């Protein structure tokens with residue numbers, strides 16, 4: 007996989023955040039329990055209407071197919087005759103045949119370039135997206151409050167702590183007891199009384215992480231929340247992740263930061279174009295992924311240099327002319 011940088015891959019649009027910020031020691035190895043999650047040959051397919059989303063998905067390297075038009079009954083065909091065509095329907099095959107088993111006490115990082123299917127996989131595991139085919143078996147209640155979580159931007163942070171807590175199965179009394187801790191963990195101060203739409207993306211991500219981990223869930227899903235925090239927040243998050251694992255919970259962490267994955271995880275899944283290309287110990291998978299990312303960087307900077315030169319010259323020529 008790592009040596010296999012295709013020309014198509016080289017043009018993919020992705021973040022290459024392999025920065026080396028100091029997140030701390032590597033995740034502690036603890037004895038693992040029984041399986042808590044089994045994902046078996048999972049496929050997730052999105053239907054996309056119109057052309058723009060399709061182009062975006064193709065740019066990210068996802069597998070896009072033109073969907074067969076649904077068969078309409080004769081009467082509908084007759085009534086619809088002459089209506090304007092609203093655009094083609096495409097299918098984005100975002101997750102393609104992914105299988106793995108997670109055990110109690112594991113902390114599993116998910117890496118992959120933009121559009122490789124990481125968030126879709128997490129959302130499918132939590133039951134937010136139904137599988138196209140394949141199955142997900144979960145023992146316990148997954149808590150996902152990633153960047154796309156359904157908190158209400160027009161409501162205050164306080165109200166969102168309440169809603170988020172209830173959504174995670176906490177009682178109003180438990181939410182009351184945890185309230186100050188959540189605000190302190192998220193470090194949002196008096197912003198807690200303002201609508202979430204007034205928050206910076208970092209504040210919102212921190213609050214989501216604080217809510218999702220407040221009740222020590224069976225399975226904690228973290229989607230990029232840690233990328234937006236400072237060193238102190240990362241240290242607090244790491245301690246919280248360890249706490250979940252110590253209590254036999256399982257943690258999934260999606261991040262573009264390899265150093266964060268290395269510090270917080272014991273195992274890594276690498277997704278590429280919807281497929282699971284590697285699943286193994288942190289050092290092994292991150293080493294292979296780093297090599298892949300470097301190769302891409304080189305391929306991309308080569309391509310971009312040409313493009314930029316052409317662009318600049320083109321501008322100059324125009325002004326001269």
Ligand SMILES: Nc1ncnc2c1ncn2[C@@H]1O[C@H](COP(=O)(O)OP(=O)(O)OP(=O)(O)O)[C@@H](O)[C@H]1O
Pocket residue numbers: 052053054059062063064066067068098099100118119120121122123124125126127
């Ligand atoms: N609701 C949706 N409708 C249509 N296509 C979607 C939808 N959500 C995701 N996709 C497509 O599925 C593919 C996988 O997206 P996903 O967000 O899971 O990738 P990712 O690895 O999490 O990316 P990133 O690192 O940029 O967050 C992409 O091609 C994306 O465009």
